[in-house]
Amino acid sequence: MTDMLLALVPEYGGWILMAVTFFSCLALPVPSSFLMLAGGAFAASGDLTMTTVLASALGGALVGDQTGYLIGRKGGAPLIARLQHARRSAGLLKRAQRMIDQRGGVAVFLTRWLFSPLGPYVNFIGGAMGLDWRRFTLGSLSGESLWVSLYTGLGFAFASQIAEVAQIASDLIGLLAALLVTVVLGRFLFRASPRNGA
Template identity: 30%
Template sequence: MHVQEWLDTVPAAAVYAVVALVIGLESLGIPLPGEIVLVSAALLSSQHSAINPIVLGACATAGAVIGDSIGYAIGRKGGRPLLAWLARKFPRHFSEGHVATAEKSFEKWGMWAVFFGRFIALLRIFAGPLAGVLHMPYWKFLTANVLGGICWAGGTTAVIYYVGVVAEDWLKRFSYLGLVVAVLIGLASMLVIRRKAKKAQGAQQEEVEVGAP
């Protein structure tokens, strides 16, 4: 079952909770499809009034900020051994190459790596734990974490919601336009058929008159 189809079967409160939980766990360092869940829920909110996009965005932001903060604390305490353990558990995401790439980003951009990392799938998983491992000052991390969470979660929710509303409105208009076109085509076809029928009838009458003595 598709994510959006599954979310459509649960109450609105459960949708908020699932979005916050999945995004929080992803931000904590567990590879989960947080962005897919958020996009699906935001698109669903554009189709169902029961799901409030503002509440959805707030829950997604809270999950992102809290998850990243927990990941930071775990990374700070676990250090390098934590990265080695994660590499064994999730070799696809925490390989030496991926860790090295993330570290270079942190060394180059500092707290901005946390902010912009929120918009990149790989860094979104790394940001919290790696910032803790590298002992980034918490106030810098928290500032970038909150701003990044608001811009990513809130921005994604708003964009997908309005895209869904516009698309649904366009499809409705398109359906009305299609109905009008279909009616016009039907009327035109009927007029052409009637015109051809009259011509055929007139030709038949002429033949009868010519053949009459």
């Protein structure tokens, strides 16, 4: 599927990027990050303009986030119950719910680019839990802007080495996520230790 979508990017450019980022925000398994890298590379070669690439990818992601939020707002408890029973999404759903409980708008921001597998579930849960729409939208806009700029910018800068950049970006985001989890777990253990508990 990735090869087929990649072949369509030079011809349909912005529309493909918009559709892929939209659907990725609704938990559909599409190669959005890779296609944004490719969009940046096509902009570097002159096949697309960078303005088209950025606007399309960002527009699709923002509309996808808002759609997920509205689905959560309208579907509420039945949607959450259905996702909890699905084997693939149950673990991601619990982590997303915990992040929304603890961090609200910051969770939305972080799950746009750093913890992106949680992003669609944060959209649904944010709506279902009644997270303030303005906080959700601010977190979405800032996080998606960073995600889109990062991937399209890397694609533009390293147009001739897209596959390598995609692997490095994936590894780097995994490393950053692991470091953040380590810091949070370390703080939790430090606070829970008997010397610091009381």
